[in-house]
Amino acid sequence: MSTPIDAQDEKGTIPTGSKGSTAMPVVVAVPKELAPGEQRVATVPEVVQKLTKLCLEVRVEHDAGTGAYYPDELFTAAGAKIVTSRTDLLDGARIVLRVQPPTVAEVDQLAGGTIVIGFMNATNNLEAVARMRDRRVTAFALELVPRITRAQSMDALSSQATAAGYTAAILGAGNCPKFLPMLTTAAGTIRPATVLILGAGVAGLMAIATAKRLGAIVEAYDVRRAAGEQVRSLGAKFLELEIDAESQGGYARELTPEEKAKEQQMVSAAVARADIVITTAAIPGRKAPLLITRETVATMRLGAVIVDLAAESGGNCELTQAGKTVHVHGITILGPQNLPSRVPFHSSQMYAKNLQSFLALLVDKEGAIAEEFTDEILVASLLVHAGEVLHRPTRELLSGVKP
Known part of the structure; x- marks a missing residue:
């Protein structure tokens, strides 16, 4: 959440509102x-x-x-x-x-x-x-x-993030060339797709829940270790890294260079094995942290999809373009804007x-x-x-x- 307001005037008092009137309705x-x-x-x-x-x-x-x-x-x-x-x-x-x-x-x-x-x-x-x-x-x-x-x-931020997380999972499924659930058919068994969620805030948790309902294998990562319990409660695997970057207000603080290097190594390996990656990492008032480099994109499976919810604030993927769909190395990178409006x-x-x-x-x-x-x-x-x-x-x- 944004920095708390400094709402005091010169006299140290809180500004007042206006008295309404019941004679004429507001x-x-x-x-x-x-x-x-x-x-x-x-x-x-x-x-x-x-x-x-x-x-x-x-x-x-x-x-x-x-x-x-x-x-x-x-x-x-x-x-x-x-x-x-x-x-x-x-x-x-x-x-x-x-x-x-x-x-x-x-x-x-x-x-x-x-x-x-x-x-x-x-x-x-x-x-x-x-x-x-x-x-x-x-x-x-x-x-x-x-x-x-x-x-x-x-909390309108949370309500709209819920809508964004749901829509991101649907977008990922719609652009993935694979079934999400495991299927047993006369033509053989179809293995389930793997979905990776980076960032387990409100949007990330909703994306996890939606992907699980669609039958995918879901993994998730967040720099806040406390998020692991919520991730596991939804049936997803929480990727463990010995970093606790939770700050006041429940948001993530910025990582140190050493922490970023450790995170990048683990995230890159998870991204490489995923069929759909949904990124939701954001720092209020600042450019979105870079989680997926162009080099990491090159290691992904052919047909994999990235849905970057941080596109409007710079993107978690280096190749994201806000409002556009990018195709590179056989990978589809979506940079959607205003997902709740969908x-x-x-x-x-x-x-x-x-x-x-x-x-x-x-x-x-x-x-x-x-x-x-x-x-x-x-x-x-x-x-x-x-x-x-x-x-x-x-x-x-x-x-x-x-x-």
Whole structure:
């Protein structure tokens, strides 16, 4: 998870929110996602029903849910108002729910004091963050939600990683020239394929579970030894290496040069015998670690497949190209982007429930917005408020200072 927020102002107090009004319901707006390839929507009819019971008025932009197979008619039946223009959608809206970060142009459509909730990816969207600051928009970044027990229902990173891990396993199977399960047929016995998962976080564990359900022999590796128990509980073999690189928050720290050499030797041997390799290793805010070199790719079995979930942050394979499929030495290397969008129905459903839980901290049972953002989850995820960037690393990047 990202570095904890430094949310105190000059006086050492936490910024406050605005008091909602029960006379006029708070308007929650859900725009259609405009990012290329994005099929998800920030809420679903099931959640709309829950929000309307909180005395909230939910507006959904026309066709916002079409890509996720939630047509306007379902939203209307759930109590939402379908709005055909972005201007009408945002007119008077106090809260805007999104999946992808807003663009500068989208921020310019928001009135001061509007609360935007969604993924913000601030490091790669500094211009939009600066515009939200200047327009006094309040932004909560779901990727900053702390990994504490009470916040599990709001953990959108985990819910979307679940979708990504599942889709990665399906992609690997679809591109592999072999059956995954063992088959006994009149034509002889078919040996099961071997699937290797590198990185046993949420996405990796879901990829393991899916590959096992498909009947493959599954091996997995993670630099965090504690992950071994979870891997074995799913029926996979955990590759042992005497390195413990777990850091605070459950993420992996960067390895030392000596540790990297040991890891590379073991991983290379495992990669060489695998039919499908799914890589999920990432370090928040940094380039993805290199796990598979071009030399290692050359040792792989003909027809083997690599699915690199870290493609968007540089890739775990040296030959990965984000958004493209590379064929080299008879090996297929996939660099997919935005995998949760490939299963938009369920990824939207999970994401919408994350937002529902988050809103329960922000809006009370009478539909009033919290007067103060004092809850530790709200404090941690508050990116921009009242003309200030409150997340220290983002503020330092905007100031030209390295975090």
